[in-house]
Amino acid sequence: MANDQRKKAKEVVDLTGDDSDSDEYFFAGAQRLRTGSEDPLLDLFMKKEEQRIHAEHQAAADLVQTALRTVGPTAVRELLRNEIVASEERHRKEDMRLQREMEQAPRSQWLNQ
Numbered sequence: 001m002a003n004d005q006r007k008k009a010k011e012v013v014d015l016t017g018d019d020s021d022s023d024e025y026f027f028a029g030a031q032r033l034r035t036g037s038e039d040p041l042l043d044l045f046m047k048k049e050e051q052r053i054h055a056e057h058q059a060a061a062d063l064v065q066t067a068l069r070t071v072g073p074t075a076v077r078e079l080l081r082n083e084i085v086a087s088e089e090r091h092r093k094e095d096m097r098l099q100r101e102m103e104q105a106p107r108s109q110w111l112n113q
């Protein structure tokens with residue numbers, strides 16, 4: 001059971017921890033909004049985001065099933081509350097990072113001209 005949980009956690013990390021191309025995805029999305037054209041990087045980003053969300057949901061479902069079998073409903077409620085808070089914090093940080101990138105993008109665009 002623990003190995004399965006580690007595998008699920010690794011899948012989530014693999015899907016969410018790779019932000020090496022995030023700037024490219026962001027600028028591809030901004031370009032698509034400006035020009036209305038499709039960009040393969042944006043499509044790749046959207047697929048990766050869907051996979052990340054699916055992996056998070058699957059990991060949460062597995063966590064709940066394991067917790068119900070081992071610790072009972074009261075502890076599961078506390079675990080879920082903690083997971084929700086952690087998830088909201090991760091999404092808030094990601095939103096703030098994207099907001100900063102959006103605010104800086106026009107400035108860098110003017111500097112390059």
